[in-house]
Every structure is written in C-alpha cells, then in structure tokens.
Amino acid sequence: MVSPSINFDMNSLVQYKNNIVPNPQAVVLFIDMNSFFASCEQQENPMLRGKPIGVCGNHSNGVIIAPSIEAKLKGVKTGMRMPEARMLCPNIISVEPKSDIYRKFHIGIMNVLRSYSEDVIPKSIDEAVVNLTSYKLVYPDMDKLANQIKKDIKEKVGDWLQCSIGIAPNTFLAKLATDMQKPNGLVHINAQNIDEVLRNIELTDLPGIAERSAAKLKRAGIKTPYEMRHTSPQVLKKIMGGVIGYYWHYRLNFAEVDFYSNGYKSMSAVRTLSQQQRNSPKELQDIFLSLCMKLETRMVKHHFFCKTIGFTCSYQNHTGWDTHINMTRPLQDGTDIYKFLSQKIIDTERERNFTLFTPELRTIGVLVNHFITDKNIQYELFDNNIKRDFLRKTVYDIKDKFGSAKIIKAVEMREKDIVRDIIGFGSVKDMYN
Numbered sequence: 001m002v003s004p005s006i007n008f009d010m011n012s013l014v015q016y017k018n019n020i021v022p023n024p025q026a027v028v029l030f031i032d033m034n035s036f037f038a039s040c041e042q043q044e045n046p047m048l049r050g051k052p053i054g055v056c057g058n059h060s061n062g063v064i065i066a067p068s069i070e071a072k073l074k075g076v077k078t079g080m081r082m083p084e085a086r087m088l089c090p091n092i093i094s095v096e097p098k099s100d101i102y103r104k105f106h107i108g109i110m111n112v113l114r115s116y117s118e119d120v121i122p123k124s125i126d127e128a129v130v131n132l133t134s135y136k137l138v139y140p141d142m143d144k145l146a147n148q149i150k151k152d153i154k155e156k157v158g159d160w161l162q163c164s165i166g167i168a169p170n171t172f173l174a175k176l177a178t179d180m181q182k183p184n185g186l187v188h189i190n191a192q193n194i195d196e197v198l199r200n201i202e203l204t205d206l207p208g209i210a211e212r213s214a215a216k217l218k219r220a221g222i223k224t225p226y227e228m229r230h231t232s233p234q235v236l237k238k239i240m241g242g243v244i245g246y247y248w249h250y251r252l253n254f255a256e257v258d259f260y261s262n263g264y265k266s267m268s269a270v271r272t273l274s275q276q277q278r279n280s281p282k283e284l285q286d287i288f289l290s291l292c293m294k295l296e297t298r299m300v301k302h303h304f305f306c307k308t309i310g311f312t313c314s315y316q317n318h319t320g321w322d323t324h325i326n327m328t329r330p331l332q333d334g335t336d337i338y339k340f341l342s343q344k345i346i347d348t349e350r351e352r353n354f355t356l357f358t359p360e361l362r363t364i365g366v367l368v369n370h371f372i373t374d375k376n377i378q379y380e381l382f383d384n385n386i387k388r389d390f391l392r393k394t395v396y397d398i399k400d401k402f403g404s405a406k407i408i409k410a411v412e413m414r415e416k417d418i419v420r421d422i423i424g425f426g427s428v429k430d431m432y433n
Contacts, residue, residue, distance in 0.1 A: 022255045028132065044098075076088055109128070166185075172257070173251070267299065278361050307330050310369075323344055341366065
C-alpha cells in the first residue's frame with residue numbers, strides 16, 4: 001500500500017498556465033477511476049468483491065452516490081434511489097460511505113502519478129490529469145506507460161481498483177477518451193484519428209455539452225462534434241453566446257484551456273433528504289444549520305469571508321426555489337449565515353403565502369461566494385466582530401492541533417450524525433491544505 005503522505009499543497013497545483021495555441025504534439029493523460037467509491041469499499045472488504053453494491057448514505061431510501069461496476073451492469077446509476085435500484089438489481093448491497101478510506105486511496109493514486117511526472121493535478125477525488133509533454137523522450141511509448149500506471153495502482157494502492165486512461169494533446173480530449181471505454185479502458189486520441197472519433201459520437205457525448213447546448217448547435221446546422229471542430233471560433237462564439245464558443249474551438253483543435261486549476265470561486269454544501277428527514281421539521285432545520293456550519297469550517301480553513309450567501313432547494317416534482325443575499329459585511333460565521341438565510345425564507349413565505357420546508361423536499365443546499373481573505377477584512381474602531389472572528393479562528397486552531405472533539409461549540413451539538421463527512425466527485429482542494 002502506498003503511504004498516505006503527500007508532499008505538495010494546493011498552491012503548487014495552480015502554477016500551470018493554459019495555452020490557447022494548438023499543440024498536436026502535446027501529451028496529456030487523464031486518469032478516471034472506475035466506480036471509485038464502490039471499488040474502495042470492495043478493496044477494503046473482500047466479501048463485497050464481485051457483488052453489486054451501492055454506496056448510499058441512507059440504507060433504506062437514500063440516494064446512491066456510487067454503484068459498483070457489477071451494479072452498473074444491472075442498470076443501476078448514480079443518483080438513483082435505493083428502492084428503484086432494488087427493482088433493477090434485487091441483490092444490491094447498500095454500503096455506508098467511508099470518506100477516510102476514499103481519501104487514503106486518492107492520495108495513494110496521486111503518489112503513483114507523481115512518480116512519473118511533476119505536472120499532476122487532481123481534478124476530483126476520482127480523476128486526475130498528468131501533463132507528459134516534457135517527458136516524451138523519457139516515455140516514448142505512452143500506451144505502455146498508461147498500462148504501467150494501471151499496474152502500479154493495482155500493486156501499490158489496491159488490487160481491486162480499476163481506471164480508464166485517456167491520452168490526447170490536451171486535457172479535454174484526454175477526458176473524452178476516458179469516457180469512450182469503461183471500465184479499465186485505454187483510448188488514445190491524436191491528430192491522425194480525431195476526426196474519425198468525433199464523427200462517430202453525439203454532441204452530448206462531449207463533456208460539458210448538455211441537451212440545451214446541443215440544441216443550439218443543431219439549430220445552427222452543426223450536428224456532430226466533427227462539424228463543431230471545423231467551425232470557426234467566431235461562429236461558435238455567436239452560437240454559444242460568448243467566449244465559451246472560443247474555448248470549444250480550442251479544445252477540439254488541440255489547444256489547452258482545462259489543465260490550469262483555479263482556486264475557489266464559490267463553496268456549497270448540499271444534502272439529499274431521506275423520507276424520515278423530510279417529515280421532520282426539526283431534522284430539516286438541523287440539516288440546514290449543519291450545512292451552514294460546514295461552510296464555516298471550510299471558509300476558516302481557507303481564510304475566507306464571503307460577501308454573498310444563498311439557499312437552494314428542490315422538490316420531488318422537480319421544481320425548486322433559490323435565493324441569495326448580498327451582505328453589507330462579509331461573513332464567516334455559520335450561525336450568522338443560518339440566521340440571515342432563515343429570515344429571508346420566513347419573509348418569502350409570508351409574502352408568497354407558501355411553506356418552504358415540506359415533506360416534498362428532495363434536497364437543500366447552502367452556498368457562499370464573492371470571497372475576500374481575512375487579511376482584507378476592515379473593522380470599525382470598536383467593532384465587536386474583531387473578538388468574534390479572533391475567537392472563531394482560535395477554536396479551529398485548537399481543533400486542528402488537538403482534534404475536532406476536544407472543543408465543541410454549543411451549536412455543533414445539534415449537528416451530530418446529521419451531515420456525514422463525505423467527499424463527493426467535485427473539488428478536492430480541501431484535501432491539500
């Protein structure tokens with residue numbers, strides 16, 4: 001097993017510049033771990049290997065956040081509720097997520113990749129991109145190298161872990177290549193075969209092109225990714241409604257616009273609700289508060305205050321509601337975020353004569369953005385927030401040094417077992433701090 005230590009931080013991951021100049025000779029590997037959470041569970045528990053499992057926060061009625069390869073073969077998909085999954089696969093096994101295990105294997109995989117290149121960026125907990133353009137003389141056969149990486153992951157991290165690897169001149173096309181062959185795939189896109197590849201897939205097969213964008217392109221006469229590649233950037237800009245059209249032209253013509261890893265622009269915490277939680281007003285409020293406290297934790301860790309806070313929810317009938325508040329004073333305290341959003345919800349319910357927290361709720365979420373660093377906070381001469389902000393930072397410093405349970409704020413007593421510490425398939429920036 002690879003040691004779970006890792007010797008780089010997130011600041012070192014943002015030094016790489018994107019380049020809009022096409023470079024068909026560049027070499028990028030995209031590594032996509034197959035059914036990662038489920039495979040980690042099977043790696044840890046051999047009794048689960050070869051069986052259909054669904055990683056699910058609530059055993060009876062929860063949403064599956066990761067089906068195993070065996071479950072996928074039965075039609076089970078991410079986001080499907082467990083009762084629906086059992087209709088397709090009666091013998092599916094529900095497994096509670098274990099975030100510490102996923103972190104451990106993620107870091108082991110990153111160590112393997114960094115043994116081959118210094119230019120490695122984790123895109124999510126189950127994906128990473130490796131820039132090998134400067135290593136072409138060291139690794140003349142990239143397909144052979146990709147197979148060696150697969151072997152190293154099995155031998156040094158976990159023998160039940162599989163990945164698909166895409167090789168291409170930029171990050172986007174390498175990611176596209178991983179989607180073309182799963183599980184355990186290896187696809188190479190280059191200047192010789194790109195047109196053939198793009199002729200044989202749909203617009204919506206391109207990562208980032210959803211039905212709405214595809215409809216825009218088709219109305220303009222662009223029906224395939226091949227035609228999109230050979231459309232001028234000016235025309236794509238007009239069709240796509242902005243500079244994003246240029247980016248699509250660059251991606252499909254070997255320029256690099258996706259390798260660079262940006263810092264935080266926003267943070268969010270979202271929870272899918274079980275039937276029991278939807279029917280309990282107290283549990284809903286506790287979950288709401290715990291999401292606010294989760295964002296407080298993350299902002300303190302990154303030395304951020306936010307100037308905008310927001311709330312979003314969705315219902316079983318696929319409708320939803322959201323709101324945001326632009327603050328006159330930057331916030332970091334989770335209870336303050338909860339207080340302001342709760343008052344906004346109460347005011348809206350009174351104005352529109354409706355109840356937001358009903359048994360029909362499906363998800364609730366809290367978001368924060370428009371960050372400024374704690375060094376740029378300006379206080380009034382006799383501002384009581386100076387003491388509050390200093391005390392908050394001190395509390396988290398103590399938690400970091402002695403453990404999160406050594407000092408607990410009263411409000412955290414309400415959070416126990418409400419929101420589990422789960423790393424999803426998005427940002428992994430918090431892991432490198």
